[in-house]
Amino acid sequence: MERSERKDLITDKRRRQIQAAAMKVFSEKGFGKATIPDISREAGIAVGTIYIYFQTKQEILLSILEGHVLIEPLAHFLDKAGEVDDQDLLTLIFEACLKFGFDNVNQFIFLLGEILRDDYIRKMYRKQAVKPAMKIVEDYLRMRMEAGDFSPSLDTEVAARALVGMVIGLVLLYGIEQDKGSRSMQWRRIAGELAHFVLSGLGERMEKEDAGEKGDGLGDIRNGGVA
């Protein structure tokens, strides 16, 4: 390894260290109220050092957003589409998203705030995180439609956003309704209900089978993570 490479590695490590600390502080206090001393304390790095790796506070924020992706890891799950039952697949996905989302609501909301506030950030984020994520979901829906499993009259554009939006909205609602320290939510059950609802809607119908808890042969496709 070259000298310069090693230097780059150290540089990268420091940058990530600062970003992580900043993300934490931003989430807790909001960008405006977070201070550089806060971040330096959180990162265990001197104030002056931060300015070696980032020009301004604003730049720290941008660098965080640049590296942020909405649901990329979801792709792992959706690759399994067709192999597993839709109900099971969606249950798994929803569970992962809800869990991850619930643990990171503050980060999420903070990012949303900055994204909506700033034109440049919004455009960047749209292009880099939202569009790809939507494409993944839309592709999945289209595939299942063509396979004859989903209703052919589906507007994939709207449906994809409805699905993703539903998860986002749920996370926010639960974030408001539950206290952080409270008993762990029954994400599995909730995810199952959601999957059911998503597949069948509210309207009356013949229940094909009992969804939800049924053994657990799903372990193999778990742990996709959502960042």
Place this chain on the structure above:
Amino acid sequence: MERSERKDLITDKRRRQIQAAAMKVFSEKGFGKATIPDISREAGIAVGTIYIYFQTKQEILLSILEGHVLIEPLAHFLDKAGEVDDQDLLTLIFEACLKFGFDNVNQFIFLLGEILRDDYIRKMYRKQAVKPAMKIVEDYLRMRMEAGDFSPSLDTEVAARALVGMVIGLVLLYGIEQDKGSRSMQWRRIAGELAHFVLSGLGERMEKEDAGEKGDGLGDIRNGGVA
């Protein structure tokens, strides 16, 4: 009118004037970055005057949240449940919510941020806005279930949150994806799709009829507004 009554009126007017300006500035810059001079400029009022009506900047925020309701006006719509077709009813509601939400994403996100950040605010908001809102929706779902129109296996608690969350999430997504000044969204069409999706799910089924645009005998129950 008594002297003191007139004074109260003026006081109320000033408070609302300040709250409106604050809401605007908070939404645009975030609570932390918004300054009292910003608010005073926006309200056309001197800095000192603001402190006659509110003790601190934080108190302005609280006073705004206290007066904030999530979906109370929705009740107007839901009162019509049963009189109108579900598809039509939901279409109307979704349309109203999406429109209103889209016009106020920033406010909404800003509020969410503060709500999630601060324990006191979160508890207040939960009790005063979220809980009542959820009750309205759950009651509606339960009623329709008992009427035999919605699936009896519905978990109303989850379903209600899924519905509300879906709208919230959609608003956020569209907020990121669309530029403010862009062509007005086709809310009516989107709302129709959503209603369809919500009632029937993604799964295949016999389409009863074509949802969406069909004449327009709905004007009578429009204009409920969502605050």
Place this chain on the structure above:
Amino acid sequence: MERSERKDLITDKRRRQIQAAAMKVFSEKGFGKATIPDISREAGIAVGTIYIYFQTKQEILLSILEGHVLIEPLAHFLDKAGEVDDQDLLTLIFEACLKFGFDNVNQFIFLLGEILRDDYIRKMYRKQAVKPAMKIVEDYLRMRMEAGDFSPSLDTEVAARALVGMVIGLVLLYGIEQDKGSRSMQWRRIAGELAHFVLSGLGERMEKEDAGEKGDGLGDIRNGGVA
């Protein structure tokens, strides 16, 4: 009584009302930290009204100082000189001064502060309060010297200042050492000791008699007050 006279009376009453309130607030918080709202509250008079009677906050202070005299009422006591025993006379005077002083240390210190701070005020106060007060005391000392009762080598100028200064200093020291609410001080006893000390000094000598408490035929010349 003329119309205009009545008006003047009302005006005077208002001015005094404001001065009294201001004196109280100034003593408690210091001139710099005292606010016009404080004074208006204390006086039970609207803020704006105060500005009808005084141009500025500073002017209130000046008007108070103009009307302030150091020890004029002392003259009443000193008129008795020769009629009563020196020890008794001084005891009475000291007692009155200490009592009054102790009850008004804050006022006193506040005034001192402003007097020493501001050239104009100092000159005014010097001419109007200190000089006359000193003259009274010096005249008394000289009279007693000529009567052969006080040492002929006395430097009346220094002695007068030593006497008055001693009382002032004592009041300040006791003001620091005692808490306001504490047991009432034994002013009579202290005053007796002081008188003794002042007449005989620290040096050894033959005690003529036991000073201090002895009957009480002094009631007739009490209650002179010191403003």
Place this chain on the structure above:
Amino acid sequence: MERSERKDLITDKRRRQIQAAAMKVFSEKGFGKATIPDISREAGIAVGTIYIYFQTKQEILLSILEGHVLIEPLAHFLDKAGEVDDQDLLTLIFEACLKFGFDNVNQFIFLLGEILRDDYIRKMYRKQAVKPAMKIVEDYLRMRMEAGDFSPSLDTEVAARALVGMVIGLVLLYGIEQDKGSRSMQWRRIAGELAHFVLSGLGERMEKEDAGEKGDGLGDIRNGGVA
């Protein structure tokens, strides 16, 4: 010298620099009217820097008072008791105190004001400055009484306060009566008169000898300073 020691030295220097500037400004304008910019200007230091060394303006005041002693250096003089003539000793002490006091009346008055105004400060000051000072004087008086040089009927508590109070009061009176720039006061003469007065009182007696100016074999115990 260690790195950290050097840092401590600098820190201490800065603190003292700020305290000195603050003391000056407080004395000139009073605590309430003195501003941080005033202090920063006087100290030749940026506003923000002050807040590195002191949390608040109030804390600067407290830190000054904590380090303030009333008459500790007096002990140096009183150690000479017995070696020198009482008249000479007192003359020296009085002279030192009057000189020092006169040069610092404003500081003194300012401190008195704050001490009397604030319970916490008063208690601190009482314990730390007044009580020890009084003890020194009382001990001296008691010693001289036991030596048979001062009257045995002396109430040392009162006498000590009378002595100290006299000096304080004199300083204040001269502070009002004299302009700062005026001809230097004849402190030596005044101190001599005071010593005489203190030792012998006002009453008539046989003058033992002529006090005051008599050669000057006192230089050796001068320059004790009074802080």
Place this chain on the structure above:
DNA sequence: GATGAATGAGAGTTCATTCAT
């Protein structure tokens, strides 16, 4: 005359940023 809401200059305090060590 009396009132107190309105004003804005100016206070105390914070913090993004720099730079000598």
Place this chain on the structure above:
DNA sequence: CATGAATGAACTCTCATTCAT
């Protein structure tokens, strides 16, 4: 490179003063 003391602009909040009622 790493540090954190130093800086001063900008913030929140106060209050002497004015003026329409």
